[in-house]
Structure formats: structure tokens, C-alpha cells
Amino acid sequence: MNLPSNLLPSYSLRERNTLGFTVLAQMAVPITTPSQIPEAIAFAKDQGLPYQVLGGGSNVVLPIQLSGLTLLMDMDVIEVVQNNVAGVQLRTAAGVNWHHFVGWTLDHGYGGLENLALIPGTVGAAPIQNIGAYGVEVKDYVEHVEAFDCESMQWVKLYQSDCQFSYRNSIFKVNPSRYVISTIVFNLPHIWQPRITYADLQSYFANRSIDSIKANDIFTAVCTIRSQKLPDPKVIGNVGSFFQNPIVSNSHLLTLKEQYPKIVSYTESTTHSKLAAGWLIDQCGFKGMQSGAVGVHDKQALVLTHRGNGSALELLALAKTIQGAVKERFGVDLVIEPVVYK
DSSP states (O other): OOOOTTOEEEEEOGGGOTTOOOOEEEEEEEEOSTTHHHHHHHHHHHHTOOEEEESSOSSEEOOSEEEEEEEEEOOOOEEEEEEOSSEEEEEEETTSBHHHHHHHHHHTTOOSOGGGTTOOSBGGGHHHHTOEETTEEGGGGEEEEEEEETTTTEEEEEEGGGGTOBTTBOHHHHSTTTEEEEEEEEEEESOOOOOOOSHHHHHHTTTSOGGGOOHHHHHHHHHHHHHHHSOOTTTSEEEEEOBOOOEEEHHHHHHHHHHOTTOOEEEOSSSEEEEOHHHHHHHTTOTTOEETTEEEOSSOTTEEEEOSSOOHHHHHHHHHHHHHHHHHHHOOOOOBOSEEOO
16 A cells, blocks of 8 residues: 555654653654545554554653554634524534634634633544533533544444543543544534533632623633643643542542541532542642652642653653552542553
8 A cells, every 4th residue: 555645754743742742653644634534544554553643632641652653633624514593513623723612612602612611632632531621521512423433444423322421531532543533513502501610610700690601701711710720731741630530439428528528529420429639639748749850730739740851651650659649548549531652
């Protein structure tokens, strides 16, 4: 099989991962149209190469050498599929910057995604992780995902129920080599109401009546709050939240509350609750610590940082130390949120 015409050998991914690690892809190919995806996958299979997809690189931990073929998702199109009484349907390419997309929806008068503002990365990565923030998850708005099935070598359309969404998880994350997402179709209903149940938003809007709060107000609030707590990846390398907020049984939570009355938790269901991983890490004394080139952010313990000349090995060693301390003190397992490539 012929080499793809736009194949990039020994390609630097330094600017394609927000941790800022020095990474060299064995081969990379920019994807600017959906038709290039089957061609790239066929080439990788023919050559016996592993393959992976990279968007904004905001939810990955990459090694110094990334073997195989890396597909660089550069498709960047947003279009209105339909707009009726119920709501608007938007077809969005995988390479669109997520925060730009959220801003675009609000600029056009479509509310719903404002709680997910300022999350780094691309639209194509959003359903993989089922990104969420301030009480909202992207799954609530996904109509379907258009993807190339690398097993059947055919294009498929996966509706919301097919995606097997759960907390920070999906069929795409469980089967990382099977699907390459090209496009997502979102449903944004015209009937809108503010969601400000999280403490930070309640505090922000403490002097406002609920009826006076608009979608753009929440967008501004979320951007302000996130900017105060989270470092800009362009300044300090990071992938946002490094660990998932653990979900525990309510009986476990009650036991923890007896010893730690101020423990931060949120109701997940009638039987389980979600703990704030950042609070647990902070209690173990890691907030603001630095270990060589990597460390823990001084304003949000859930964020691990890289300040230059470090590696994934250093970061993962720090993560393992944190996991061990939280497990020993609280009996809770912390799960790493970004995808770790070997």
C-alpha cells in the first residue's frame, strides 16, 4: 500500500499535548476530511502499525516515543442540521476546539453547554471521556456520534444509548482502538433553565434571583471560576483534573464523615455519593508540592502540573504516590482520568 501523501515521519507532538512533554510520533498524518480516516487506518493495518488519535492533547499522557501512526484530528466545521420548535441540532467536526464550540453555541443563542465552558480539548474527545463540569455531562446533549469502525472498516452512527455513557466513560474509552470519531451531532433544546447547584456557582450567583440568570452569565461565571482555580496549559503544563472524583457507597461516606466531618461529597444516586478527589488529595498534604519538573497545583490539588523538561514517567510516579496516600488514609481508590499511552 502506498504511503499517505501527507504522512509526517518523526513528527514532534510537543505542541499537541497540553502537559508540554517532548514527544516524538513515529509517524503522523493530519486528518482534514473524513475520507482520510479509512485510508490512514488501512495503511496502519497493512503495515502492522499501532494507531492512535490525537486532538488537542488535553487528556493524554504521552511517552517520549509514541510508536505507530498518530492521526491528528484537524477537521474544523460547525453546521446547523435543523432548527425547529423543540431545539437546534448541530453537526460538529471532531477537530473543533471545545471551548470555541461552547462559545459559538451561545453566540448563536443556543443554551445548554455553558457549564462546560473552558474545558480544554476538541469536540471529538468530549464523548470519549463523557466530559462534565458543574453538574452537566456532554452525554445529555449527544444525539449521535459518527465514527469509523476500525474492526468492520465501515462508517457507523452511534446514538446516545449506543455510546454506553457513564461517569467519565464511554464505549469509545473502553474500546480505544475500535472507533475514530469524525463528527458529533448535538441536540440543544430551546427550553432552557440555569443549573447552578454546585457550590461555586451558587456562591457566584448568591445575590441574583434565579430568573435573572442567563446562559451567558453562567458561561462567564464558569470561565471566571475555572481561571481562578486551574492553570492555563499554555503557561503551566497540565491536563486539568488528573483523577476522577471517586464514587463510594453511602455507608462508606457515613463512616468517613464520622472521622472527617468536613469531607466534600455530592449525591450520585440513592445508594452512592461522589467525593471531591481534590479535597482528599489536599488532606494528604500534596497541594502545592513540587517534585522535580512535576507537581501539584497550589490552587487545585486535583491538577498535576509539568513545568518543563520532565517526562510522563515522573508524572505517573507522583500520581502513584498520591493514589497510595489517599487509599491508605481514606480507603478510596483514585482513578487516573487522562488516557495514559505506553
